[in-house]
Amino acid sequence: MNVNDYQNEFNKIISRKYFPSRLNNSRQKAFSKFLDIGLPTKKWEDWRHTDLSFLNKNNFRISEANDAFENIDFSKYKIKNTHTLVIINGHYVEHLSDAPKELRVLTNHEYLEQNDWRQKDKKDTPFDLLNTSLCDSGMSFIIDPDTDIDKPIHILFICSGSENLIISPQVNIDISRSSSATVIEQYASETSSFFQNNCVFASVKENASLNHLRIFSNANKTINISSSYIEQSENSNYKYFQFVDSGALQRSDIYNSLKGTNSNCFLSGLTILDDDQQSATYITTDHIMPNCTSSQNFKSVLNNKSSGVFNGRTIVREDSQKTNSKQSNKNLLLSDKATMNSNPQLEIYADDVKCAHGSTTGALDNEALFYMQSRGLDRESASSLLIRGFVIELMEEIENKDLRDYLFNKFDNWLIKNN
Amino acid sequence: MDNNKNSVIDQRVKEEYKYGFITEIESDTLAPGISEETIHFISKKKKEPSWLLEWRLKAYRKWLKMKEPDWQNVNYDKIDYQDISYYSAPKKKELKSLDELDPELLKTYNKLGIPLDEQKMMNGIAVDAVFDSVSVATTFREELKSHGVIFCSFSEAAIDYPEIVKKYLGSVIPYTDNYFACLNSAVFTDGSFVFIPKGVKCPMELSTYFRINEAKTGQFERTLIIAEENSSVSYLEGCTAPMRDENQLHAAVVELVALDNATIKYSTVQNWFPGNPKTGAGGIYNFVTKRGLCAGQNSRISWTQVETGSAVTWKYPSCILKGDDSVGEFYSVALTNNLQQADTGTKMIHIGKNTKSTIISKGISAGKGQQTYRGEVKIMKSADNARNFSQCDSILIGDRCGAHTFPYIDVRNQSATMEHEASTSKIGEDQLFYCNQRGIDTEDAVSMIVNGFCKEVFNELPMEFAMEATKLMEVSLEGSVG
Numbered sequence: 001m002n003v004n005d006y007q008n009e010f011n012k013i014i015s016r017k018y019f020p021s022r023l024n025n026s027r028q029k030a031f032s033k034f035l036d037i038g039l040p041t042k043k044w045e046d047w048r049h050t051d052l053s054f055l056n057k058n059n060f061r062i063s064e065a066n067d068a069f070e071n072i073d074f075s076k077y078k079i080k081n082t083h084t085l086v087i088i089n090g091h092y093v094e095h096l097s098d099a100p101k102e103l104r105v106l107t108n109h110e111y112l113e114q115n116d117w118r119q120k121d122k123k124d125t126p127f128d129l130l131n132t133s134l135c136d137s138g139m140s141f142i143i144d145p146d147t148d149i150d151k152p153i154h155i156l157f158i159c160s161g162s163e164n165l166i167i168s169p170q171v172n173i174d175i176s177r178s179s180s181a182t183v184i185e186q187y188a189s190e191t192s193s194f195f196q197n198n199c200v201f202a203s204v205k206e207n208a209s210l211n212h213l214r215i216f217s218n219a220n221k222t223i224n225i226s227s228s229y230i231e232q233s234e235n236s237n238y239k240y241f242q243f244v245d246s247g248a249l250q251r252s253d254i255y256n257s258l259k260g261t262n263s264n265c266f267l268s269g270l271t272i273l274d275d276d277q278q279s280a281t282y283i284t285t286d287h288i289m290p291n292c293t294s295s296q297n298f299k300s301v302l303n304n305k306s307s308g309v310f311n312g313r314t315i316v317r318e319d320s321q322k323t324n325s326k327q328s329n330k331n332l333l334l335s336d337k338a339t340m341n342s343n344p345q346l347e348i349y350a351d352d353v354k355c356a357h358g359s360t361t362g363a364l365d366n367e368a369l370f371y372m373q374s375r376g377l378d379r380e381s382a383s384s385l386l387i388r389g390f391v392i393e394l395m396e397e398i399e400n401k402d403l404r405d406y407l408f409n410k411f412d413n414w415l416i417k418n419n
Numbered sequence: 420m421d422n423n424k425n426s427v428i429d430q431r432v433k434e435e436y437k438y439g440f441i442t443e444i445e446s447d448t449l450a451p452g453i454s455e456e457t458i459h460f461i462s463k464k465k466k467e468p469s470w471l472l473e474w475r476l477k478a479y480r481k482w483l484k485m486k487e488p489d490w491q492n493v494n495y496d497k498i499d500y501q502d503i504s505y506y507s508a509p510k511k512k513e514l515k516s517l518d519e520l521d522p523e524l525l526k527t528y529n530k531l532g533i534p535l536d537e538q539k540m541m542n543g544i545a546v547d548a549v550f551d552s553v554s555v556a557t558t559f560r561e562e563l564k565s566h567g568v569i570f571c572s573f574s575e576a577a578i579d580y581p582e583i584v585k586k587y588l589g590s591v592i593p594y595t596d597n598y599f600a601c602l603n604s605a606v607f608t609d610g611s612f613v614f615i616p617k618g619v620k621c622p623m624e625l626s627t628y629f630r631i632n633e634a635k636t637g638q639f640e641r642t643l644i645i646a647e648e649n650s651s652v653s654y655l656e657g658c659t660a661p662m663r664d665e666n667q668l669h670a671a672v673v674e675l676v677a678l679d680n681a682t683i684k685y686s687t688v689q690n691w692f693p694g695n696p697k698t699g700a701g702g703i704y705n706f707v708t709k710r711g712l713c714a715g716q717n718s719r720i721s722w723t724q725v726e727t728g729s730a731v732t733w734k735y736p737s738c739i740l741k742g743d744d745s746v747g748e749f750y751s752v753a754l755t756n757n758l759q760q761a762d763t764g765t766k767m768i769h770i771g772k773n774t775k776s777t778i779i780s781k782g783i784s785a786g787k788g789q790q791t792y793r794g795e796v797k798i799m800k801s802a803d804n805a806r807n808f809s810q811c812d813s814i815l816i817g818d819r820c821g822a823h824t825f826p827y828i829d830v831r832n833q834s835a836t837m838e839h840e841a842s843t844s845k846i847g848e849d850q851l852f853y854c855n856q857r858g859i860d861t862e863d864a865v866s867m868i869v870n871g872f873c874k875e876v877f878n879e880l881p882m883e884f885a886m887e888a889t890k891l892m893e894v895s896l897e898g899s900v901g
Contacts, residue, residue, distance in 0.1 A: 045490065049829075318818070318819070331830070333830065333833040334833070335833055336800070336832055336833040336834065338833060339829070339830060339831045340829075340830045341827070341829050341830075342826075342828040342830075342839075343825065343826060343827050343828065344826065344839070344841075345823070345824060345825045345826070346822075346823060346824040346841065346843055347821070347823040348813070348815065348821055348822045348823060348843050349819075349820075349821040350815075350818060351815035351816065351817055351818045351820065351845040352818070352845055353815075353843065353844065353845070354842075354843075354844050355842065355843040355844070356840070356841065356842040356843070357824065357840070357841050357842075358838075358839060358840040358841070359826070359828055359837075359838070359839040359840075360836075360837065360838045360839070361828065361830040361835070361836075361837050362835065362836040362837065363833045363834055363835075363836075
């Protein structure tokens with residue numbers, strides 16, 4: 001897609017009469033900004049290692065009224081003991097969902113209306129601007145104060161029906177003070193090719209906690225670009241885990257601002273790739289207030305021609321004394337064609353802090369393999385034992401047993417194929 | 420304890436940059452401005468062969484089309500390239516012996532503690548001294564020559580050894596490399612040239628002292644070191660400049676070439692004038708391109724740097740590990756105090772098989788200093804069994820300074836193993852308390868802890884300079900205790 005193609009899609013959406021004019025104003029603004037800066041190239045620092053050629057070569061279009069979805073077999077996406085909210089091609093499908101009664105589910109229009117039509121702040125990257133200008137779907141939910149939701153909320157994003165759609169949903173998750181919830185976002189595809197460009201906003205208020213998990217398992221010819229903005233207030237906890245196992249390009253940009261004292265955020269993720277899949281994770285953890293703790297712990301296992309990028313950035317602002325922050329990125333290359341770019345970055349402007357980062361990249365340890373083979377294991381089981389050992393540390397951090405089993409199952413299937 | 424600390428601070432704050440004097444010496448200085456005429460003038464002054472002039476002009480034309488980079492994590496006022504004088508030299512010319520050197524100049528070097536006078540030579544180090552733009556004296560030349568080692572100023576080398584210069588000039592850093600290297604290629608005025616022939620272990624340490632003296636001049640020197648098969652050399656450079664209110668640009672280029680089994684060790688103690696500690700006025704912009712090529716098998720290039728001066732430092736001494744089994748090393752201590760800024764680090768490009776690299780970087784940030792470690796480790800597809808270890812630690816002293824770490828790790832070969840670790844913290848109150856408790860005052864305790872922190876790097880320096888570096892660190896930390 002080139003800039004003209006985006007212009008055509010934009011013209012289509014702006015001519016749809018059912019959007020309020022206020023929304024169209026902000027769309028116009030965002031799109032003209034997008035035209036100013038253009039699509040990222042490899043010369044942009046944050047896009048140096050992200051290969052957008054698949055997106056640039058293929059054409060995608062926004063959905064029309066006649067793009068209905070087909071019958072979907074939900075059983076394969078089912079995670080036990082969860083409330084499932086189903087979003088198909090970006091649109092929330094109420095009759096397929098079982099939202100818990102404590103959850104106030106709103107459409108994005110309702111949510112914006114409640115908030116005086118103020119768009120949330122974004123970073124103005126080209127894809128965020130495209131999301132603002134092309135967004136026609138998504139959902140929002142609010143958890144009221146002092147509410148604990150026991151069962152995880154499983155948001156299932158499925159692309160189904162027509163091929164080559166551009167899907168630009170926005171999701172707002174508001175966790176009010178002293179509440180807690182577990183939210184699982186799962187991205188899956190029934191169609192073989194689409195371009196999903198979504199924005200997720202989560203706000204975690206005083207004393208609240210959010211356990212956020214994301215599973216990206218899209219088909220091989222799909223592009224999923226996802227930005228998340230997380231804002232934390234005092235004494236809040238945020239825990240994030242992402243699982244990536246497919247996609248022509250999976251790019252996640254995560255911006256986490258610790259805006260209240262004594263808040264914690266723990267981010268982690270596992271990427272397992274094969275063929276010529278590509279995954280890039282860009283994280284910014286911004287310590288704005290003192291006495292906060294953060295960690296980033298990401299691992300990837302790359303096979304064949306796949307490539308991975310980890311770019312973790314931790315900023316410690318001038319007044320955020322007593323910050324404690326860790327970054328770790330470990331990568332295992334299973335093939336000599338796989339590539340990994342790792343940039344753990346620390347930007348520190350306060351002195352009474354403890355910050356550390358570490359990064360390693362390498363192949364399976366030959367001595368360990370030999371040791372196990374000399375004890376009678378065949379090479380395949382030896383290497384699968386090592387790879388499993390490598391990821392198990394991360395996976396065991398997942399508290400919810402049903403989800404952990406679900407992901408282990410996915411991982412084991414991947415391992416059988418790739419070992 | 421706090422009162423005690425404050426009086427220590429007051430005392431130390433009053434200490435000033437030791438090398439800030441100006442030498443009253445008659446000099447030939449070209450009027451500010453850059454054009455093709457400037458380059459013709461420099462080339463003519465140096466009696467350079469015509470191919471070198473051509474090369475300079477090509478670089479200049481390329482430079483005109485380039486844009487000044489702005490991605491580095493430092494802020495400085497834009498440089499007016501037409502307001503810099505590109506040539507300045509002490510007036511006396513055609514020296515036959517050191518006795519003919521301007522006594523003022525000798526005094527300057529004595530003040531700097533550089534033993535130019537061979538008679539008084541204590542530590543047996545061959546020195547090439549570069550004053551503003553030209554090399555003024557090179558010592559021990561005869562003795563080195565008897566070993567086959569060529570150690571002279573770059574201008575002499577261009578005339579006396581044109582084939583070697585022509586072969587290697589720009590071979591590691593082409594003039595198109597980056598904005599400042601390109602500018603340097605066009606207007607470089609002098610520098611050192613070292614050639615170690617096959618099988619020779621250079622019998623003594625070689626060193627160059629750089630001094631910027633004239634106002635409104637830029638220093639653009641170019642160093643080229645070639646170590647042929649089975650040879651080895653250790654080279655050291657030191658830099659100082661007077662205190663002036665305006666910023667001066669230092670854009671040097673250093674190229675190293677190591678052939679089979681050769682070893683080059685390059686150490687820098689950089690102490691350019693850092694600018695006024697309170698207002699930040701003046702100081703040197705130190706924008707340097709340094710790169711070594713391990714061209715041969717088993718070759719080894721080691722960079723050691725102690726960076727305590729300059730208002731803005733921006734440099735990445737790098738190694739291209741092309742030969743199989745070659746080794747690249749980078750040891751760095753960088754200190755930013757008051758309003759200094761540094762964006763420094765290294766690049767290790769692994770191309771050959773079984774190549775190894777080690778990066779040890781220690782950053783100390785005090786006052787309002789801002790410091791960035793930026794490093795790239797690139798393991799290319801051909802680099803089987805490449806190995807890298809990087810460690811970059813920072814200490815923060817004071818609550819208004821910053822320390823940033825931006826490593827880039829790019830692995831394209833599965834059999835490579837690479838590790839990177841970094842930590843940032845302040846000097847622990849418990850460590851200070853422990854020292855105080857044992858009768859060591861806060862000032863000494865800080866300098867002890869900092870020196871311990873830097874030990875790994877100082878150990879890599881030649882002995883005499885390790886002592887100097889330790890002392891330099893103490894002076895540069897002035898006023899930061901607290």
